Amino acid sequence: xxxxxxxxxxxxxLATSAHVKxxxxxxxxxxxYDYWLTEHLRLNGVYWGLTALHLLGVPEGLPRSETIxxxxxxxxxxxxxxxxxxxxxxxxxxxxxxxxxxxxDAFDELETRGKGKALVGKYIANLQNRQxxxxxxxxWGEEDTRFLYGxxxxxxxxxxxxxxxxxxxxxxxxxCANFDGGYGVSPGAESHSGQIFTCVAxxxxxxxxxxxxxxxxxxxxxxxxxxxxxxxxxxxxxEDVCYSWWVLSSLEMIGKTxxxxxxxxxxxxxxxxxxxxxxxxxRPGDMVDVWHxxxxxxxxxxxDYPGLEFVDEVYCLPKSTITRIFGP
Amino acid sequence: MADHxxxxxxxxxxxxxxxxxxxxxxxxxDLESHLRQLVSSSDYSRRKTFDLTTTLxxxxxxxxxxxxxxxxxxxxxxxxxxxxxxxxxxxxxSSSRSDTTTTCSDESSCSYSTRTPHSQACRxxxxxxxxxxQGSDDTAVAQEPTEREDxxxxxxxxxxxxxxxxxxxxxxxxxxxxxxxxxxxxxTLDQSILLLPVEKAKKIWQDELGLASKMLSMDRRNFHAWxxxxxxxxQLESRELGGDSLVESEFAYTDRMIRADxxxxxxxxxxxxxxxxxxxxxxxxxxxxxxxxxxxxxQIREALNVGPDDQSLWYYHQFLVDxxxxxxxxxxxxxxxxxxxxxxxxxxxxxxxxxLLEDYEDVKLIxxxxxxxxxxxxQLEKRKPLEHERQDLISWVKKLKELDPMRMGRWVxxxxxxxxxxxxxxxxxxxx
Numbered sequence: 135x136x137x138x139x140x141x142x143x144x145x146x147x148l149a150t151s152a153h154v155k156x157x158x159x160x161x162x163x164x165x166x167y168d169y170w171l172t173e174h175l176r177l178n179g180v181y182w183g184l185t186a187l188h189l190l191g192v193p194e195g196l197p198r199s200e201t202i203x204x205x206x207x208x209x210x211x212x213x214x215x216x217x218x219x220x221x222x223x224x225x226x227x228x229x230x231x232x233x234x235x236x237x238x239d240a241f242d243e244l245e246t247r248g249k250g251k252a253l254v255g256k257y258i259a260n261l262q263n264r265q266x267x268x269x270x271x272x273x274w275g276e277e278d279t280r281f282l283y284g285x286x287x288x289x290x291x292x293x294x295x296x297x298x299x300x301x302x303x304x305x306x307x308x309x310c311a312n313f314d315g316g317y318g319v320s321p322g323a324e325s326h327s328g329q330i331f332t333c334v335a336x337x338x339x340x341x342x343x344x345x346x347x348x349x350x351x352x353x354x355x356x357x358x359x360x361x362x363x364x365x366x367x368x369x370x371x372x373e374d375v376c377y378s379w380w381v382l383s384s385l386e387m388i389g390k391t392x393x394x395x396x397x398x399x400x401x402x403x404x405x406x407x408x409x410x411x412x413x414x415x416x417r418p419g420d421m422v423d424v425w426h427x428x429x430x431x432x433x434x435x436x437x438d439y440p441g442l443e444f445v446d447e448v449y450c451l452p453k454s455t456i457t458r459i460f461g462p
Numbered sequence: 463m464a465d466h467x468x469x470x471x472x473x474x475x476x477x478x479x480x481x482x483x484x485x486x487x488x489x490x491x492d493l494e495s496h497l498r499q500l501v502s503s504s505d506y507s508r509r510k511t512f513d514l515t516t517t518l519x520x521x522x523x524x525x526x527x528x529x530x531x532x533x534x535x536x537x538x539x540x541x542x543x544x545x546x547x548x549x550x551x552x553x554x555x556s557s558s559r560s561d562t563t564t565t566c567s568d569e570s571s572c573s574y575s576t577r578t579p580h581s582q583a584c585r586x587x588x589x590x591x592x593x594x595x596q597g598s599d600d601t602a603v604a605q606e607p608t609e610r611e612d613x614x615x616x617x618x619x620x621x622x623x624x625x626x627x628x629x630x631x632x633x634x635x636x637x638x639x640x641x642x643x644x645x646x647x648x649x650t651l652d653q654s655i656l657l658l659p660v661e662k663a664k665k666i667w668q669d670e671l672g673l674a675s676k677m678l679s680m681d682r683r684n685f686h687a688w689x690x691x692x693x694x695x696x697q698l699e700s701r702e703l704g705g706d707s708l709v710e711s712e713f714a715y716t717d718r719m720i721r722a723d724x725x726x727x728x729x730x731x732x733x734x735x736x737x738x739x740x741x742x743x744x745x746x747x748x749x750x751x752x753x754x755x756x757x758x759x760x761q762i763r764e765a766l767n768v769g770p771d772d773q774s775l776w777y778y779h780q781f782l783v784d785x786x787x788x789x790x791x792x793x794x795x796x797x798x799x800x801x802x803x804x805x806x807x808x809x810x811x812x813x814x815x816x817x818l819l820e821d822y823e824d825v826k827l828i829x830x831x832x833x834x835x836x837x838x839x840x841q842l843e844k845r846k847p848l849e850h851e852r853q854d855l856i857s858w859v860k861k862l863k864e865l866d867p868m869r870m871g872r873w874v875x876x877x878x879x880x881x882x883x884x885x886x887x888x889x890x891x892x893x894x
Contacts (some may be wrong), residue, residue, distance in 0.1 A: 165480065165484060167486050167487055170491060173525075174525050174526055221526075222526065222527040274645070275649075276641070313780070318689075323688075323689050352872070359868055370725045371683065393872040394871075395867070395868035395870075416467065419469060420467060422470070
């Protein structure tokens with residue numbers, strides 16, 4: 135592998151320092167209209183950017199104490215987090231908050247300066263539908279396996295899985311399985327790589343991988359790779375860098391990453407970089423954003439691209455964070 | 463934040479453009495702070511608050527908090543009945559086939575909602591219909607409304623719901639993949655069940671199938687629209703709406719979608735989920751079930767004759783074959799077939815697929831299907847491959863390695879697991 139990389143033309147190397155600068159610049163773009171239009175994703179954005187920086191080997195790339203201050207400023211009385219101050223609490227931003235605090239090792243600050251772990255756990259646990267086992271995103275009731283995974287992710291990091299009915303949630307995930315081995319947003323919904331990640335990771339956290347049809351799922355996931363090396367999210371769809379995470383992490387969890395062509399995928403991801411200004415886009419030549427930047431980098435990390443920190447395929451956090459929390 | 467399919471451009475803004483951006487930002491932020499101000503004074507019932515959400519959502523339909531404010535203005539003032547801000551009716555309705563109680567965060571604590579009237583108990587939608595929660599904060603509800611008042615209130619609610627549906631329709635046309643719009647639209651529909659007589663609510667939900675069709679005619683694979691359609695159908699079939707089964711018409715819908723585009727896996731998938739219920743509800747006996755399977759197999763084979771490299775078609779074929787090979791795994795088309803009958807079916811499929819090879823020697827998916835179905839045949843008969851089958855398997859896996867080196871790891875694993883190397887006669891070891 136390493137030899138092959140050394141032979142890559144210069145433009146096909148990871149533009150690490152450009153990406154670092156790009157991520158660091160994101161919060162300085164307050165004179166751009168888009169900065170304000172995306173405020174509903176701010177906390178998620180911090181998570182995406184910070185994780186990418188950790189994987190790029192610059193864990194101090196965002197100032198730690200300001201990051202913690204910002205996270206805590208998004209917390210509500212009921213323990214949940216909104217995307218930014220003044221935004222309603224939601225599962226997605228709450229999970230991002232927990233992930234950021236996990237990454238910067240600041241659960242203790244949640245206790246001393248925030249509302250405490252227990253209340254965060256309670257907020258999340260209250261979103262479980264106790265009849266079906268699945269989770270809503272917020273008080274308005276939209277349900278999706280994304281939220282179920284988010285709950286598993288955050289609660290297990292906080293050590294609070296006992297607040298929820300794990301068996302019921304697992305049954306629900308199992309009911310989302312399709313004949314093709316994949317999983318959808320709810321029982322009966324079409325298999326989709328993003329939802330497969332959420333379901334496979336949830337079953338992994340619950341230690342119930344025995345419920346997965348690994349051969350069939352592995353086949354379906356490996357068929358997501360197209361001739362240009364990129365991965366798509368469903369049959370007969372276009373490739374997109376973000377599936378370098380959803381598909382690849384799922385393959386990794388079921389031990390079948392070697393079922394796709396690593397070098398071609400690495401090439402595809404590298405082609406999606408803006409090597410000059412930093413950032414990675416969905417496809418070569420498109421606009422970059424921090425979301426695709428993270429998932430391009432996590433994809434490369436899963437493929438053992440040299441110089442990157444290892445990413446955890448279940449939590450989408452640096453391996454070092456996961457080891458610190460759960461032990462080796 | 464996640465940009466899809468937008469071409470990268472060199473961004474250099476002229477001073478005039480920068481100024482223009484700053485003005486746009488100022489305008490947007492002024493709207494935001496005005497809304498926050500109204501909400502912090504807890505005035506959800508003012509028309510102004512509602513109108514501001516309209517303006518902001520047109521500028522930014524992703525702004526979920528503003529959607530929530532909009533819901534609160536409706537539930538705490540604009541709708542005729544003050545209802546529970548904590549509407550978890552999605553949770554109820556999405557699982558309407560079993561009796562459900564909603565889950566509910568026990569206290570709303572959003573920054574925008576500090577003083578929203580908010581009863582603690584959630585609504586329940588059970589088999590017996592809607593039990594509207596009579597919370598403690600019922601000041602807006604007339605004690606014993608007269609028939610006329612009731613009629614007027616319903617008309618007002620119907621008007622609001624209709625207008626909300628039309629508002630979100632416009633936004634969906636521009637942002638067909640925005641989760642928040644879809645979710646708000648469903649919430650609006652749920653309100654029709656809570657606020658209107660069954661017949662009126664049902665009409666609204668029925669019309670909604672038209673919206674789902676419209677969105678799917680614009681993008682045949684739209685994941686949101688397919689999920690939405692499934693939800694609308696299950697709600698129409700539920701007891702709350704006194705509904706009958708729509709399985710026949712939905713099955714016919716997949717027919718139309720597939721005829722328009724054979725590659726539409728979303729339609730094939732939907733078909734696969736409808737079939738078990740369809741046959742049950744038809745009360746189909748064995749002959750009818752076999753005839754059904756025959757027709758499905760014929761249809762998909764004809765499609766494969768035209769598009770042998772189309773994954774969607776092969777997945778559906780795999781679904782049908784799975785019904786023969788793994789009859790216990792899930793509801794099946796032909797549960798009563800004997801093993802011999804299943805074997806006959808499978809042999810026929812294998813023969814037909816081999817014929818495909820004559821025209822399409824280099825199509826990988828054909829080789830892969832032959833390999834999988836031959837292994838399925840052995841599984842069905844609980845035996846190892848016969849020698850001639852083994853030779854076939856070896857040649858197909860060799861061809862797969864040649865035609866599809868990207869998935870070499872998988873072919874090598876298959877070879878190893880099933881002992882498919884020429885050097886080891888007798889198929890020693892492996893899974894068989």
